[in-house]
Amino acid sequence: MEAAAGGGCGSGPPLLLSEGEQQCYSELFARCAGAAGGGPGSGPPEAARAVPGAVTAAAGPVADLFRASQLPAETLHQITELCGAKRVGYFGPTQFYIALKLIAAAQSGLPVRIESLKCELPLPRFMMSKTDADTRFGNPAELHGAKVQIPYLITEKNTFKRMDDEDKQETQSPTMSPLASPPSSPPHYQRVPLSHGYSKLRSSTEQMHPAPYEARQPLVQPEGPSSGAAGAKPPRHQASLIRSFSVEREPHDNNSNYPDEPWRITEEQREYYVNQFRSLQPDPSSFISGSVAKNFFTKSKLSIPELSYIWELSDADCDGALTLPEFCAAFHLIVARKNGYPLPEGLPPTLQPEYLQAAFPKPKRECTLFDSYSESMPANQQPRDLNRMEKLSIKDMADFPVPAQDVTSDDKQEQNKTRLEQNKIRLALKSTADEALPKDMSEDPATSKDSNSLKARPRSRSYSSTSIEEAMKRGEDPPTPPPRPQKTHSRASSLDLNKVFQPSVPATKSGLLPPPPALPPRPCPSQSEQASEAEIHPQLNRAPSQAADSSPTKKDIPYSQPPSKPIRRKFRPENPAPENQEPSSTVGGPASAATGKPHTAVQKQSSKQKKAIQTAIRKNKEANAVLARLNSELQQQLKEVHQERIALENQLEQLRPVTVL
């Protein structure tokens, strides 16, 4: 063993392993290699050495094992270097054993040197993790211990990303790659990503913030603070699910007062929400009506009571419509709920509209936009984005009412203040569920709410756009969003409302909305005068059921000047009979008069625009046909009504007593 180890190592002193160590190491190696499917690892080292590719412990399990040793990243990095894995490029048994020995040395407090290998050392200790995938590792002594599920600490974004990339087993988030764009490790897990990950771990150990993991993937985490390495474990379980309430808060949270990380909206999420908002409502400073929002959020396939509750939380002023910050809050809550977070009792402070308005004055950034509202994507966004948020200096706001108050314009300050008080009071009411609230306290929000509601409800909110919102709006205009690949819209954006609402000039969806050049059914009198004479005959021929004689229509031409409705009314007392035909001609006349216009317009247009014009003509013709049909139906009805009227009049005549005097 020694010779083999020494030979394999090539550079270090021979490795002395005791019996127990030998057993343990080979077991661990077997697990590492076996778990990775690399074949039996506990074969004789010579054989293993001879076939380097066959029996190597794969990087993933090895990395996890090393992290489980609870050593700082630097140490692990050193160890990997020393054991030669980096040099040879793989974790052969010798490298592995050396590494384990070094880990034992480090855990015993000895410096990580090759010389340490000579010492008698206890077995290296590894904290066992609880998941089925991870049960391969474990200190035999501690195998059955510590199955405690301790909420744990992840490092900040960079580390997180590296670990995510290194986690080859985790396939929950295929769309992570856009965000992991900087040196994302290759799918094969060579030593490079291993050390790369370690280096990142090293560089990013400062920032840690608490984030528990989902119950179904619990991990045992060391409670020691130096668990930068330990923080890398979560990616294996794809930190897509972070719960806020079961966290043991890290004392040093550089994000000031808000420990509720999942309720923060990151820049990218905000971008996404804003774009979705704009797809529903082009004006970012205006609001989305309730029904529109309802349709939109129903696409998220949450249950109605949940959606109702989310609405309740996010519509702060309870007016049945969502402004941009309210919409972002609602969207964020929906995203969180879809990722398995339970909904909070009250609106978290980071989702308050004032906070959101103040925290995100400048929306546009050059970040990638997500157009498909897929489930996995927001899931992946969240942990990464949450981590990224830590860095943003926006978080330096100590107290959320303060920026809101500072920022809002003076004339709206009162309103906002009262609203803030309301929110505070509401939150207090909700969160504490304190039934001993004095009555005046509870009445206060009612009265203040009354006054505020009186002010706020008549849609004054659209004008309460603070300077921040205006800046936001202005800021949003210049950078146009990158062109989105029109992938399958799986959810809310499946109905691409941008297309729906864009006025598409060449093609309308149906003939029911004729574009302006075509046909108001009753144009001004002058036009009908000019064209009616020429067009009235062909128009009459077109009008299907009400083709009138030419003579009555000619007589009626001068009367066709005012719009058709007054015409009808005018002519009713005179003559019921020609009435039927006359309105049709007048209505048909204006219609045809207008059709004459596009024809002349065609002649004037250049040939380049002919196509557009021709399509417009086609549309107009369709519209014509529809209107003509409508016309005929209405005429039919009119006829019937007239006949009824005549019948009734006759009856009346008969019934009236014949007292002629």
Add this chain to the structure above:
Amino acid sequence: MAVCVAVIAKENYPLYIRSIPTENELKFHYMVHTSLDVVDEKISAMGKALVDQRELYLGLLYPTEDYKVYGYVTNSKVKFVMVVDSSNTALRDNEIRSMFRKLHNSYTDVMCNPFYNPGDRIQSRAFDSMVTSMMIQVC
């Protein structure tokens, strides 16, 4: 404070009813149910011409030995009924009015929620908490 609070729809079925947990909650339900007749009586007594001027707060509907029942009707014929303990003499009319006003405001907020279909049972947590605040019990 209130012993029982109920929101009755226009068609006289309950949208929301909640009473303090006692051994005989059904009694309160029954009282609310019978009070609906009184409410209808009061509404119709106004007459068609006065429907605009009809006040929303109906006042004491009827007193029983232990309890008093107050009523309030909105313009959409949604009724709020509140049963209070008679022994709570400190409860003035103004306070009852303010309680009804709060109820009405909360109800309006519930209505504003687009996910709420009128005629459904009210399941809003905000509404619940508001009613809880009104129903605080000394016992």
